[in-house]
Amino acid sequence: MADVRTTPLFHRLAIIGHGLIGSSISRAVRQAGTLAAHVAVADSDAAYLDRSRALDIADSVHADPQAAVKDADCVVLCTPVGTYGSLAAQLAPLLQPGTILTDVGSIKRIVTAEIAPHVPAGVHLIPGHPLAGTEKSGPDAGFAELFEGRYWILTPPPDCDPAAIERLASLWREIGAIVEIMDEDYHDKVLALTSHLPHLISYTIVGTATDLEEHMKQDVIRFAASGFRDFTRLAGSNPVMWRDVFLNNREAVLEMLQRFQEDLTYLQRAIRWGDGETLEKLFTRTREIRRGVIDAKQDIPPQPKDLPPEQS
Amino acid sequence: MADVRTTPLFHRLAIIGHGLIGSSISRAVRQAGTLAAHVAVADSDAAYLDRSRALDIADSVHADPQAAVKDADCVVLCTPVGTYGSLAAQLAPLLQPGTILTDVGSIKRIVTAEIAPHVPAGVHLIPGHPLAGTEKSGPDAGFAELFEGRYWILTPPPDCDPAAIERLASLWREIGAIVEIMDEDYHDKVLALTSHLPHLISYTIVGTATDLEEHMKQDVIRFAASGFRDFTRLAGSNPVMWRDVFLNNREAVLEMLQRFQEDLTYLQRAIRWGDGETLEKLFTRTREIRRGVIDAKQDIPPQPKDLPPEQS
Numbered sequence: 001m002a003d004v005r006t007t008p009l010f011h012r013l014a015i016i017g018h019g020l021i022g023s024s025i026s027r028a029v030r031q032a033g034t035l036a037a038h039v040a041v042a043d044s045d046a047a048y049l050d051r052s053r054a055l056d057i058a059d060s061v062h063a064d065p066q067a068a069v070k071d072a073d074c075v076v077l078c079t080p081v082g083t084y085g086s087l088a089a090q091l092a093p094l095l096q097p098g099t100i101l102t103d104v105g106s107i108k109r110i111v112t113a114e115i116a117p118h119v120p121a122g123v124h125l126i127p128g129h130p131l132a133g134t135e136k137s138g139p140d141a142g143f144a145e146l147f148e149g150r151y152w153i154l155t156p157p158p159d160c161d162p163a164a165i166e167r168l169a170s171l172w173r174e175i176g177a178i179v180e181i182m183d184e185d186y187h188d189k190v191l192a193l194t195s196h197l198p199h200l201i202s203y204t205i206v207g208t209a210t211d212l213e214e215h216m217k218q219d220v221i222r223f224a225a226s227g228f229r230d231f232t233r234l235a236g237s238n239p240v241m242w243r244d245v246f247l248n249n250r251e252a253v254l255e256m257l258q259r260f261q262e263d264l265t266y267l268q269r270a271i272r273w274g275d276g277e278t279l280e281k282l283f284t285r286t287r288e289i290r291r292g293v294i295d296a297k298q299d300i301p302p303q304p305k306d307l308p309p310e311q312s
Numbered sequence: 313m314a315d316v317r318t319t320p321l322f323h324r325l326a327i328i329g330h331g332l333i334g335s336s337i338s339r340a341v342r343q344a345g346t347l348a349a350h351v352a353v354a355d356s357d358a359a360y361l362d363r364s365r366a367l368d369i370a371d372s373v374h375a376d377p378q379a380a381v382k383d384a385d386c387v388v389l390c391t392p393v394g395t396y397g398s399l400a401a402q403l404a405p406l407l408q409p410g411t412i413l414t415d416v417g418s419i420k421r422i423v424t425a426e427i428a429p430h431v432p433a434g435v436h437l438i439p440g441h442p443l444a445g446t447e448k449s450g451p452d453a454g455f456a457e458l459f460e461g462r463y464w465i466l467t468p469p470p471d472c473d474p475a476a477i478e479r480l481a482s483l484w485r486e487i488g489a490i491v492e493i494m495d496e497d498y499h500d501k502v503l504a505l506t507s508h509l510p511h512l513i514s515y516t517i518v519g520t521a522t523d524l525e526e527h528m529k530q531d532v533i534r535f536a537a538s539g540f541r542d543f544t545r546l547a548g549s550n551p552v553m554w555r556d557v558f559l560n561n562r563e564a565v566l567e568m569l570q571r572f573q574e575d576l577t578y579l580q581r582a583i584r585w586g587d588g589e590t591l592e593k594l595f596t597r598t599r600e601i602r603r604g605v606i607d608a609k610q611d612i613p614p615q616p617k618d619l620p621p622e623q624s
Contacts (some may be wrong), residue, residue, distance in 0.1 A: 118569050132537055135602075137313035145589055193521060198539030200583075201513055204576045206598040208568070209505060211529055211575075219502050221604035223443055223463055223492075227510030229605060230542040239595035245590055246583045256520070261573075263523075264516045268569055271558045272511075279558055281552035283457075286518040290447075290548035292533035294543060 008037040009140045009171055014072035016087065018043040019238075020133060021104050022078030023142030026058045027183035028175035031144045033173055042068035043139075044079075047298035050138045069094055074171070081110055082244035083099040097122025100168050104130055106141050106191060106241075107249040108155040108184040116157075124164035126156045127184065129191075130177060135236045155184040192252035196245055197260060200253065202234035203242070320349040321483055326384035328377045328399065330355040330364050331550075332445060333416050334390030338370045340487035343456045347486055353450075354380035356391075363451045381406055386483070389415035393422055394556035400427040409434025413478050416442055418503060418553075419561040420467040420496040428469075436476035437467045439496065441503075442489060447548045459486035467496040504564035508557055509572060512565065514546035515554070566606030 013029060013036035014023045022041065029035045041058040042065040043049050052061045062068040069075050069091050077087060084103070093114065095101060101109055101123055111127035119125045133152040134141065152172040156165050169179040205228070209220050224232065246253055270278040325348035327334045334353065341347045353370040354377040355361055364373045374380040381387050381403050389399060396415070404427065409411060415423055419470055423439035431437050444462040446453065462486040462615060468477050481491040517540070521532045536544065558565055582590040 001443060064385040131538075133537075133538055153535070186528075186531075190528060190535055193517075193524070194532050194536055194540035195350060195538065197517060198543055200579060201517070201576070202539070202577055203595055203598055205505075205572055206512070206601050207594050208572050208575050209601055210597055211571070212505070216498075216502060217601075218604075219498075220506050221601060222608050223465070223502055223607045224506055224608065225505065226443075226445055226447075227514070227546055228506035230546070231510055232598075232602040232605045233483050234539055234542070235595075236596040237595075239447040239592050239599070243588050244593050247586055247588050249584055253583060254580065257576075257583075259523070260517055260520050261576075263520050264513070264573075265570075267512060267516055268566065271562055271569075274559055274562070276555050276559050278355070280551050282519050283515055283549075285522055285546075286515050286544075286547040287551070289518050289521055289533060290544040292530075293536045293544045296534050296536065 005174075008034050009167065009174070010036045010072075010074040012036065012038045012040060012072040012074075013171075014065075014069045014075045015041045015058070016043075016068060016075065016077050016091070017079035017083075018048050018058070018061075018139050019137050020141045021097055021130065021146075022076070022186040023052065023055075023057060023139040024132075024144065024146040025078070025104075025142075025175070026052075027142055027144040028147060029171075030057060030059075032174055033294040034280065035171060036074070040068040040072065048139050049196060055139060057139070057142075058165050061063065065091055066094060071096070072099060074100045074168070076100070077101075077105070080238070080241045080244045081107060081114075081157045081248055082240070084111060085114040088118040092118035092123065093120060095120060095123045098124075100124045100126060100164055101155075102126045102128045102168055104128060106120050106195060106245050108153075108187045110248045111155075112184060124161055124168075126154055126165060126168050128155070128158060128168070128172070129153045129187065130172070132177075135233050145176070147172070150177055152177035152179050153187055154179060155187050170300075188249050189252045189255075192249055192256045196249060196253050197256050199234050199237060200257070201244065202231040204234035210228060232266055313425045317346040317486075320346050321479065321486070322348045322384075323388040324348065324352060324384040325483075326348045326381045326387045326388065327351065327370070328355075328380060328389050328403070329391035329395075330360050330370070330373075330451050331365040331449050332453045332460075333391065333442065334388070334456040335364065335367075335369060336444075336456065337388060337390070337416075337454075337487070338364075339454055339456040340459060341483075342369060342371075344486055348386070352380040352384065360451050367451060367547075367596060369451070369454075374607065377403055378406060383408070384411065384482070385621055387414070388413045389413075389417070392440075392550075392553045393417040393419060393426075394552070394555045396423065397426040400430040404430035405432060407432060407435045410436075412436045412438060412476055414438045414440045414466075414480060416440060418507060418557050420465075420499045420562045423467075424469060424496060436473055436480075438466055438472060438477060438480050440467070440480070440484070441465045441499065442484070444489075447545050457488070459484065462489055463492055463598045464489035465492050465494050465499055467494055467499050500561050501564045504561055504568045508561060508565050509568050510553055511549060512547050512558065512569070513572075514543040515544075517543050518547035 038059045040060045043060040130152045146272045330353045350371045352372045354374040442464045
């Protein structure tokens with residue numbers, strides 16, 4: 001946390017899409033006290049709006065995103081990336097010069113492609129991606145501590161105003177995140193391997209299970225061992241969000257998938273021919289990466305302070 | 313827990329292999345008080361023996377497994393399944409009639425194949441498999457609560473003595489497990505999907521990451537997002553144990569792998585051709601399985617009472 005702040009960093013923070021990430025941001029910003037004088041949220045789902053009001057985690061709640069962004073000096077898109085084009089066309093022209101427009105999507109090149117054409121001169125478009133989340137959806141799933149100690153990647157275009165980047169970085173730092181600046185294509189490639197491919201594989205294997213004969217399917221669920229259990233968690237994530245990720249990060253995902261398939265075929269062959277040496281060699285080599293992940297302190301899933309993890 | 317027990321269920325419980333599972337059993341049995349009058353443990357690793365003595369979690373600690381099983385009325389093999397043949401040849405002839413011989417291996421058909429030929433008449437061979445574990449190894453990694461609320465599958469041969477099965481089931485029930493009886497081939501098929509395939513895939517994808525150029529590899533570790541993080545945990549499991557699982561459950565693993573590959577290719581094609589409907593349909597369908605896993609209360613990883621999860 002920075003020194004105690006006397007004036008708000010933003011006058012009006014507009015959060016478009018109030019699900020897991022959006023509602024975690026509004027909670028965290030409100031909890032921090034002086035980051036934004038007003039937190040306005042919008043969602044197209046009436047049930048989400050009702051819950052957002054009932055939870056009292058925003059200063060104003062809007063069905064109309066145009067009403068939420070009016071006079072905002074920071075706008076955060078927290079909707080599936082498939083909505084970016086139409087949202088940008090609708091909202092960007094309303095923004096005043098100096099306003100920061102950012103997002104939290106899992107892929108970044110698309111932000112520039114879909115949103116930039118609509119952005120008026122003087123508005124700072126700074127795509128972003130917090131590496132934080134759970135498999136849950138909706139405003140009830142959010143919590144203020146979601147971003148603590150997590151990376152928040154920003155992929156500003158090369159000509160972006162450094163002062164605007166620093167202002168946005170301060171916002172995310174003050175709710176606990178570690179901000180990193182990165183090239184958008186590089187981001188999409190790294191995430192294709194660390195996040196998109198694991199989700200695709202999890203959806204696949206859980207899908208494979210749903211096609212088993214009924215008796216065995218029930219036992220697969222009953223005796224879900226370590227491994228399958230983790231995969232079902234990933235495969236329980238928001239379907240629309242993930243559909244959009246795969247449709248919009250196609251090249252990077254297909255490239256990593258190709259590498260993965262080759263490596264899997266190599267192990268498949270080792271199993272078929274009883275080549276224990278090849279198996280043990282790889283199984284030992286992978287431990288180095290695990291050690292790195294633990295050292296980077298990214299091994300513990302985020303969790304709210306007052307709830308046990310993974311209850312539902 | 314059953315009614316308070318006045319006489320021990322076993323006079324001498326011998327645990328061969330004192331790693332994560334073996335040391336969790338000895339802890340749990342000693343903590344339960346009256347389950348075994350004496351807990352003897354053996355391991356071929358001198359460092360494991362030293363730690364087992366220092367932790368004071370067994371009544372006697374042996375380098376020689378023959379010394380541990382002498383006069384035992386229950387013997388539990390907790391070593392990698394690749395050791396079963398030679399261990400059985402060495403130990404089974406020493407067992408007295410009435411003794412129960414069991415194991416905790418992840419595959420079950422091999423137990424009958426490798427061990428049964430060595431077992432003298434009157435000794436009860438009852439293969440077993442607790443669906444519990446973490447990715448850690450060694451006697452320091454064990455904890456008494458590992459089996460609480462977890463399934464413990466027994467795959468006794470059709471002609472096995474029901475009284476012996478019930479006696480062994482009581483032992484595992486009294487340390488918190490839910491005992492299920494199952495056919496060995498069926499067990500190996502279900503576990504191929506729920507455990508073996510997820511581990512194989514995790515080893516593969518983490519292996520794919522180790523082959524990236526150094527700069528990207530470091531960023532994959534640093535920005536390990538949800539997904540990859542879980543996969544590195546599975547890929548940090550004991551390499552020798554998993555080598556043996558794949559070598560000895562070849563047919564079931566290859567069959568499930570084949571199904572998985574077909575399903576993955578189907579999704580790959582949907583991504584390549586931008587078929588969002590197919591993606592969303594599958595991503596929605598998999599949620600049903602997640603719900604089932606949560607309802608079966610198998611979604612929360614086991615953890616020791618006095619330690620936060622996944623610290624190391």
